[in-house]
Amino acid sequence: MPATTSTAAVTDQVHPAQRQRDTSNDLLVLHLRVSERSGVLSVLTMSVPAPHLDAIGWQLAHLAAYLGDLQRDGQDPTGASACEFLSSRTGWTWYPWQPLHDARVTCQLDVLLGPLEETGWPAVSLVALESEDGKWGFSRKRRRQGAAAVVAVALEEIDGAHAKLCSRAARDKDPETVQRRDEADGLLAKVREIDGRSQAAVNSKGVRKARAALHKAAEQEPGTSAFAELDPVPDRLETFTGRITEIGSRTSGEGEVALLFTIAHEQGRAGTGGHEVPDRLRCTLRGEAARAAASLSVGRRVIAVGRLVHQVYIPKEHAIPRSLVVFDVKALGADLLTSGLS
Numbered sequence: 001m002p003a004t005t006s007t008a009a010v011t012d013q014v015h016p017a018q019r020q021r022d023t024s025n026d027l028l029v030l031h032l033r034v035s036e037r038s039g040v041l042s043v044l045t046m047s048v049p050a051p052h053l054d055a056i057g058w059q060l061a062h063l064a065a066y067l068g069d070l071q072r073d074g075q076d077p078t079g080a081s082a083c084e085f086l087s088s089r090t091g092w093t094w095y096p097w098q099p100l101h102d103a104r105v106t107c108q109l110d111v112l113l114g115p116l117e118e119t120g121w122p123a124v125s126l127v128a129l130e131s132e133d134g135k136w137g138f139s140r141k142r143r144r145q146g147a148a149a150v151v152a153v154a155l156e157e158i159d160g161a162h163a164k165l166c167s168r169a170a171r172d173k174d175p176e177t178v179q180r181r182d183e184a185d186g187l188l189a190k191v192r193e194i195d196g197r198s199q200a201a202v203n204s205k206g207v208r209k210a211r212a213a214l215h216k217a218a219e220q221e222p223g224t225s226a227f228a229e230l231d232p233v234p235d236r237l238e239t240f241t242g243r244i245t246e247i248g249s250r251t252s253g254e255g256e257v258a259l260l261f262t263i264a265h266e267q268g269r270a271g272t273g274g275h276e277v278p279d280r281l282r283c284t285l286r287g288e289a290a291r292a293a294a295s296l297s298v299g300r301r302v303i304a305v306g307r308l309v310h311q312v313y314i315p316k317e318h319a320i321p322r323s324l325v326v327f328d329v330k331a332l333g334a335d336l337l338t339s340g341l342s
Contacts, residue, residue, distance in 0.1 A: 026050040028059060028107040029099040030092070034079045037115040042079020046086075047095035047105075054161030056107050056128065060154035061187045062089045063111065063126075067147050068194035071121045071201075077113040106132055119201040121147035128153075148198040155188075155195045162188045240265045240281060240327065241303050241335055249294055259290035263304060263327075277308065277325060285329040293332055301335040 028050040034042040048059070066085045070077055086092060099105040107130050114123030124147050131139040144150045165181040168174075242265030250258050263281045283304055285293055296302065306329040 025104050026055075026106045027095075027099075027102070027104045028055050028109070029095050029102075029105050030059065030086070031099075031108065031110045032079075032082060032113070033111070034077050034082055034113045035115075036078055037076050040079075042082075044079060044083055045095045046083075046092040048090050048092050050106060054157075054164060056109070056130065057154075057157030057159075057161035058184075058187070059090065059109060060128075060150075061158040061191050062086055063109075064151045064154035064191050064194050065089075065187075067122055067124060067151060068190075068197065070116070071147070071197065074116070074120070076115040077122050082113065106130065119147070119204070121198060121201055123147075124150050126150045126153070146202075148195075148202045151191065151195045151198045155191045158184065158188050158191050236307070237305055237330065238308055238327070239303065239305050240267055242266065242281070242301065244296060244298055244300050244302060245280060247296060247298055249290065256286060257290045257294075259285040259293055259296075261285075261296070263302065281327050282324060283327040283329050285332055289329075289332065303333050303335050304329050305331040 026049070027047045029045065029047045032044040032046075034044075036042065048055070050056075063086075066077075066082060069075075069085070075081070099108050107128070110127040110129075112125040117123050124145075126142075126144045126149075128142045128144075129139070130141075142153065144153050162181070162184040165177060165184050169178045169181045240263055242263035245262045245264050247259070247261040250260060252258065261283050263283055264279065265281055267277070283306070304327060306327050309326050309328050311324055311326045
């Protein structure tokens, strides 16, 4: 008759890192702050038993479901609605202690919610802390910003939990595990649908930004759009002497006057910074100096001091972006000596 082996003897032969840890007293703590549009800040701290290693996946999935409902209904989050929604899905209880000093807490979710953003999703920030004490313990901290990122990590966690439950249910045939797997099926499908909506909102926002930038550029004309400086040396100034070939003025919507003129210069094709300069250099002079220089006429020889900048714009009559080197004039004067000789 074979000798019996005690459970203690078998346990002693197992590596400590592989031994089953007692998780019956583990807790997951949710610290939720809801900043409402009215200025009210609601603070909720609740806990739920976390006997299963996949507890964080389930709670993040419920949070994603709450975010999805808010987006679908166009409702801002409130402390009352968050408490009602989450409590209806999990047996939360109020938690009045400091979770960092509670040995039972193996997972903390710190969530900050705000009103709906332009994407139609609530503003949300998540920090997830997971830890386990002991010689073979571990700790992990994850931070996510924005609804799409929070829903994505919820999908990742519930997908992993679902895979483990499927494997365990097929192996053990335990009714409780099978029921939990079936619940995970429905939750996973819901979070996948919410993730698709949130990612679509992110993509749509990117498209809107690109379209807005394109239309904004299309309304700008040479001399009026923002400058991107070519010269890497902030204090370097260039000097050009030449004859005015074109001149005109323009007033912006804010009332600022800009004098636009072109100089045919003889300084060559390269500036002191090494940048290529066209033979006919388009110049811009702004402010009071532009008003004072408005009397200049075509053919007048001038000396201009300023900075070379690179301007990208889209003319109204074209859809192809264009660029040109523009001279942002800081000082302008008449070339009296050359004018007298001519």
